Amino acid sequence: MNNFLSPRQYFMSTQPYCSSFTDPHIGHVYTAIIADAAARFRRLIGYNPVIFSTGTDEHGLKIQQASLLAKKKPSLFCDIVSASFKETFNRCEISYTDYVRTTEKRHRENVHSFWEILSDRGYIYKGKYEGWYCTADEIFVSEDLTTVIKLPDGREQRVSSESNRPVEWSSEENYLFKLSKCREQLIRWMENGPVVRPQRHYNLLKSWLNQELFDLSISRPSTRLSWGIPVPGDASHTIYVWLDALLNYLTVAKSSQSGTNNWPPSVHVIGKDILKFHGIYWPAFLIAAGMEPPKSLLVHGHWLVDDQKMSKTTGNVVSPHSCIDLATVNGFRYFLLHEGVPASDGNFSMKMMVRVANTDLADGIGNLVNRCCGKNLNPLQTRLAVNSSSFEACGSVGLELLQLLQSTPDTVHDEYLNWNFYKGIDNIMALVRGANGLFQIMEPWRLKKEGQTDKLNATMAATMETARIVGILLQPIVPSFSERLLDKLGVPRTERSWEFASVRWSTKDQPLGEQGPVLFPRIKSELYQE
Missing domain, CATH: 3.40.50.620 (HUPs)
Incomplete structure (x- = not known):
C-alpha cells in the first residue's frame, strides 16, 4: 500500500x-x-x-x-x-x-x-x-x-x-x-x-x-x-x-x-x-x-432538476432541507457525490435520490453490517480475529474478495485525490457487493445450523473486515454514516485514518460497539417510489 x-x-x-x-x-x-x-x-x-x-x-x-x-x-x-x-x-x-x-x-x-x-x-x-x-x-x-x-x-x-x-x-x-x-x-x-x-x-x-x-x-x-x-x-x-x-x-x-x-x-x-x-x-x-x-x-457543472434548468421562474429550485428531511443528510450527500461528475451537469430528482440511497446505503452497506453484527449469527457481539485463512476458507469467492480488498484502498485514494469521488464510491460499492455475495454463497445461517464453526467464523471475519474498510473509505463522503458504522463494529477512534484502510490481520476478537438502530432505514415514501 x-x-x-x-x-x-x-x-x-x-x-x-x-x-x-x-x-x-x-x-x-x-x-x-x-x-x-x-x-x-x-x-x-x-x-x-x-x-x-x-x-x-x-x-x-x-x-x-x-x-x-x-x-x-x-x-x-x-x-x-x-x-x-x-x-x-x-x-x-x-x-x-x-x-x-x-x-x-x-x-x-x-x-x-x-x-x-x-x-x-x-x-x-x-x-x-x-x-x-x-x-x-x-x-x-x-x-x-x-x-x-x-x-x-x-x-x-x-x-x-x-x-x-x-x-x-x-x-x-x-x-x-x-x-x-x-x-x-x-x-x-x-x-x-x-x-x-x-x-x-x-x-x-x-x-x-x-x-x-x-x-x-x-x-x-x-x-x-x-x-x-x-x-x-x-x-x-x-x-x-x-x-x-x-x-x-x-x-x-x-x-x-x-x-x-x-x-x-x-x-x-x-x-x-x-x-x-x-x-x-x-x-x-x-x-x-x-x-x-x-x-x-x-x-x-450545474444540477438540472428532472432534466430542466433549475430556476425560480419555473419553480423547480430544490432546497437542501427538503432533501435531508426525506433522505437524511447521508442519503443527500451520498447522492450528490455519487451522481455528480465535475466535467458535466448532473440531473437531480427526488425519486432517483431515494432509489440510490435505498439501494446502496440501506440494502447494500446497511444490510452487510446488520448481517455480521446481528445477534443471531454473532451472539457474542464480537468483531472476529481475521487473517488470510479466513478468506481462503471461503474458497474462490473469498480469495476474490481478498484481492479486491487489497487493491481498492489505493484505487479509491487516487480517485479521491483527482476529485473523482463518484469513481471512488463505485469502487467501494464493488467491495460491498463482493462481501454480500460471499455471505449469500457461504450461507452462514446454514453453517451455524450444521455446526461448521470454523467456516462460520471465517465468513463472519471476512465480512466484518470488509465492512471496516468500507467504513474508513466512506468517511469523506458520508461522515456521520461512516462514524456510526465504525462505532457499531467497535473500531477505535484512533484507528480510522487512511493508514488503517488496508487489510489488517488480527489475533484477538474485539467487542462490537453499541448497536442502536439500523444503520440506514429504507426510505419509505409513496411519492418517490419507483
Missing part, C-alpha cells in the same frame, strides 16, 4: 462565497460538499492543518435591491440570509474551519489594504467606462457577448449571451484595473501544470486568454451602489463586488494561525458559471499585487 502519510503538506480547500440575496439551494450545497469531501480526505491522509473556508458575499447591487424589496436594511437582510446559509452548511455536515462574511471588519480592512497595494503598484487608474452592464451578474459585458431576445409581451430585451440575464447601457467614471497588463503572466500561470480541472474548463479558459483582455472597471459610483466597501480616500465610489468578494480567500489566510505563510491556496472549488472571475480576474489581481495565484481550480 502507498505511504499516504508521508507528505504532511499544507492544504487549503476553499469554495466561492454564496451570494446572500437568495436562499441556499442544492447547487450551493454541491460546491460545499465537494470541497468538504476533499478537506476530510486530506485530513485522513495526514495533511495538517487543513484550512477550509466558506461564507457569504454580502455586498453589491443585487443585494442592495433585494433588501429594498424585502423592506429591510441591507445589514439586517444579510444577517438573516447568511445565518440561513450557515445553518444549511452545518446541517449538511460541512467541516469548514472558517466562515467569513464580507461585511466583517477583518475583511473590509483586508480589501482596503489590497486596494492600496494595487494602487501603489500602478495597476489602478481613473477613467470613463461604458458598456452593457448586467446587474444580476454584476459585470460589464462586451457587445459581442450580448444578444437581443423577444419577451413574451413582444418587447425586445438585450441580454448576456452567457447568462441570458438582462443588460443595460451604462456610461460612468470609474476606477479601472490594468487587466490588459496581466495577460502574458496569466497564460504562464495557466500553462504551469494542471491549474484548471476538468480539461474542458481548462480549454475554455485558454480560449479566453487567447483573446485580447481589456481593462476592468473595479468601482461603481456610490450614488448607484451604496451597499459595499468604499474606495480608500474616495467615498464617492464603491469597490466592485467581485474584487471585494474574491479577497475573502486572502482574509481567511491572514486570519489563520500561520498567516499568509499558507499562501497560495491549494484549490478553489467553483461552479462553472464563475470560471472567468476565478480564472482571469482573481489571479490577475494577485499577480498585480505581487502575490502567487491559486495553485488550482476545480470547476464543476
